[in-house]
Amino acid sequence: MVDWNDEVDVLVAGSGGGLAGAYTAAREGLTVAVVEATDKFGGTTAYSGGGGVWFPCNPVLERAGTDDTLDDALTYYRAVVGDRTPADLQQTYVRRGRDLIEYLEADEHFAFQMLPWPDYFGKAPKARLDGRRHIMPTPLPAAELGDLRESLRGPLDTDRLGAPLPDLLIGGQALIGRFLRALSAYPNVTLHLSAPLVELVVEDGVVTGAIVERDGQRHAIRARRGVVLAAGGFEQNQQLREQYGVPGSARDTMGPWGNQGLAHQAGIAAGADTDLMDQAWWSPGLTHPDGRSAFALWFTGGIFVDRNGERFVNESAPYDRLGRDVIRRLESGEMTVPFWMIYDDTEGEVPPIKATNVSMVETEKYVAAGLWHTADTLAELAAKIGVPADKLEATVERFNSMVATGVDPDFGRGDEVYDRAFSNGEPPLVRIDKGPFHAAAFGISDLGTKGGLRTDSAARVLDRAGRPIPGLYAAGNTMAAVSGEVYPGGGNPIGASMLFSHLAVLDMLGS
Template sequence: MTTTSETVDVLVAGSAGALAGAYTAAREGLSVAIVEATDQFGGTFAYSGGGGMWYPCNPVLVRAGSDDTIDEALTYYRAVVGDRTPAELQETYVRGGAKLIEYLEQDDHFAFKILPWPDYYSSVPGARNDGMRHTVCKGLPGERLGRFQGLVRGPLDHERLGEPQPDFLTGGRAVIGRFLWAMADNPEIAAHLNTSLVELVVEDGRVVGGIVECDGERRVIRARRGVLLAAGGFEQNAEMRAEYGVPGTASGTMGAPGNTGLAHKAAMAVGASTDLMDQAWWSPGLVHPDGRAAFALCFTGGIFVDESGRRFVNESAAYDRLGREILNAVRDGTLGTPYWMVYDSRAGEQPPVMATNVSFSPTSEYEAAGLWVQADTLEGLADKIGVPAANLVDTVRRFNELAERDDDEDFGRGRESFDRAFTGGASPLVPIDTPPFRAAAFGTSDLGTKGGLRTDVDARVLDDEDRPIPGLYAAGNTMAAVSGETYPGGGNPIGASLLFSHLAALHMAASR
């Protein structure tokens, strides 16, 4: 039997994008309870090196002189996403980010700056290739967080490699830190770590609270205005991945450990409808000595080859686009796990990857695990990675010819802005001609699942007949992604999560 332990206006499950909802509700005069399944705040946000928000025409960009328009941004977003998600949901996101930044800048706890990051479909009408749709939080010292000091998750090197946790919060940790700082002195905000929402309480067809579990004990937190579910995806739940056909494995995800789908299940149990449940935010993953593939991007050289020893993809494409091509090749049976990046020794032993997200371990550890191999000849390298030697030699010869012309006729590498974003505009077509020749093992990684609860423009969860379930809201990766089966630009997942959490809280604040 469970007992009611507290009653608040708003119950929030999750502590990444969910914090925008908690903050907004409190700022609008509501009492809030936050429940976080793990012992730290931040979720997957806290692993993001940039923590970017894709918010076209927001005040930070306007002050810097951006000539972008919402109409151009909408043209781009709709062209990329298509009709996979409702047009009104897409428009709410594209228009709403600027208003959220304006709302937050009224509070001195928040400060932003521009981190130029080109849109991921550079050739689509309306694309912004100068990166002027991407905004990040300025960093801050952890000591400002008051009662929440030392409780922000990440970064990945701390959790996976045991590196000291930085006292200064940057990237996604800065986003989390600024919301916690803004809420630290508010007595109307209760925060419960190691506490999972496992069921929803429904009375007369309305969600009026949640059953939460901590240390094996269950209790009820009642919510007068509503419950916001923004507890991440279900990427860490192997059974749910299998049930919904999500490729890859839990060991290869970059999702936070508490992302097991409990909020999804609680909502579905009360009639919530879902969409995109087989989808995730994809990327290639460099395989590290612990056997886990970790999100990697910014490839400044090298080529990927399939089981026949042939190139099959634009290696410098935006990571979700690249990840999807890799998954297609796996489905077609032309690509195994692991697959290989082939490169040479012009820059040393390490593969040409600028952003590994989990730092490189010593080369000897990769070599001992059979993850990095080398040979004096391409034929010898082909033997070590198990591909036909003649094909690999021919593939490298062809690639070197394309590199000399700086024109990838085969896969278009270097033809879009993103392809050259990390080489200072220089060609990403770098010849492979300096022995010894090398190869590094790659696998499939993801930044979390993106399938979840269907919502309207106020983030209200919908049932199978498109009716809002009274008192129930969703955002982040617990919500079916507004971007559908695409990833339009850096900062889309974080931006959408913050915005729809904010909109949910505004709707609850306006409800009586």
């Protein structure tokens, strides 16, 4: 018998996209407790620059006049994900997202706008090249959060560089802010910081609650309807990364420090099956003077070269696809990190990157750390970064010849719409010929792990025999990703977290 300290209808572990489940429970009249492992609400979602969700045919897009259909969207999704995850799980994600947006928009606390973002596999059947499957929250004045403002996880620049908190919340900050503001309107909700879920309570095969640590004490919370595990991935836990074979390092992830996999371990101990545990949402990472490589995109010039001074990838590809190309070569021994961005002086010494997620600091710090190099000639630059001079010169010469034709026969840079998203629709090929020449170090980064507890389409966690574990649900990066080993489009991680936490509560309600 458990000596319960608290009792609620629904217990939600994590305060990122899983807040959609907490909100649903509160709105439907259930008592709900949200337990967050760290001292701030928001999880990885609060770090997202866009805070977008990939929900085809949702009301925001319909008001904008989209001619998309759910059948077309599902054709695309199935084509890129394949059979790696259950078809009914994929269908649920594609078809039910619009219902969630309609549900949220009925509350004045929520507002969304279209942010056109092309699908990441532009050549797949029914890919949407105009980006009309993606929306984002509208900005929110920080002052509207009142006392909750200081409890919202700061942007990456705040947490890593000490930048002041912004007065206007955008992207993931706005999304979490809107959920917090909406939840504060309900008296049947309690929010707890510094309260990691460390163990599930299982009685006669049913999850009846959980053990949460508060101030070093174990606190038992009974959950009459169920427990939703939406506590992010385990990307910050180097031991678990190594155990499950996740490439890269905890040092280079974009997830917050609290993403240690405690909810994963609690679920596994309760009998949950897992999948995709070696997977993450990948990206190339600009290496900063603190030694960490951080997600970067929107390159307006430059090429990537390996230790042989040769190009090896489409530099303008969607970040997860680009990251996976790097990982394949690392695992085969074809290359090592750092790899280098080579660029000329057209935009000066700073690399031609317009979205670094963690802002660049003073140039001299990168130079002092050996991360940025400059030379009058490519041969001199090659010597500084340790690659063969003749190979680097030949690589740049070949690339410049491609610029003249606007076609990259080697790696297809510019062949897909996403490649041209940051170059006004033109081929993203820019000559490298204005000295002095520069090199910037890159590593491999990630937006979090995507392996987790296997679920059905109602977000019920499955045991190793494929049976639902009564009372236990999972969403977001604690759940084995519906997208399998690919990243179909911007907004999939946050979208899945919001939707499946919402569906979990609907299942508890019998809806």
